[in-house]
Amino acid sequence: MRIGCGAIIRDAFGNWISSTSGSYGTGSAFAVEILTMELGHQHGWSVGYRNVVCCTDCPQALMVLQPRAAVDDYWAREDIARVRGLLQQDWQVMLLPIPRDKNSAADSLARHAAREGSPQCVWGQPPSSLIYFLLQDFVS
Template identity: 30%
Template sequence: MHDDGGSPFAAEAMTLREGLQLAWNKGYRKVSVGIDYEELVSLANDSNGDIIRVHPQASIIRDIKLLLGLDWRVELSWIPCDANAAAHWLAKQGAHSSLPGLQLVTNVAPELEWLIFKDALIVP
């Protein structure tokens, strides 16, 4: 995603929003998401709207909360950054892509497959 609002938080939040929307649209009703941005996990799971109202990315966080409020089960949890190497690899690929917006990976590159395996070994 190229339009990241200029911050890593905004990029992470927009990616979460798009991923949740995609999962909902594809019919998934039980989803587990590991995020290495602790502030985003806290804000998405927080029921205190006052904090969100003043956040620079308030509209994206509200969108995430609306998606979380749909009739499904979504578990958002913080994971260590070193357990999210596959996501970082994908982000770098997307940053260098000339294609706009969210890109779906249909053929997993061998290096990505290895990172997914390594990440799975780290996440409890």
């Protein structure tokens, strides 16, 4: 089964600004979280954001991205190293947990990418299938 990643950039009020998604073949749920963080950080950097709050519903991803966390035994250690490298760029990034029920839009975008097998895509407007989930994240 293919895995997909979806990252959404929102403003300080939670409004959608931009998003990116992509399909990466196969992998674990943890690897998806790390690849999604890589994809999202690359997208945020490329569109010029230099003060970012990154939210994930995967506590383990937050743990391994801490500078002193030991990751030698992780299969995704190379992916983790790439994300850590992105975090070291000249910008401010705060990593925060988010409840799973507040992350349904990103999850929906990831499922869409996995289902379609699409290469990396940047969304200038939210896909119509995402509107419901954006609203659900906002009001739940």
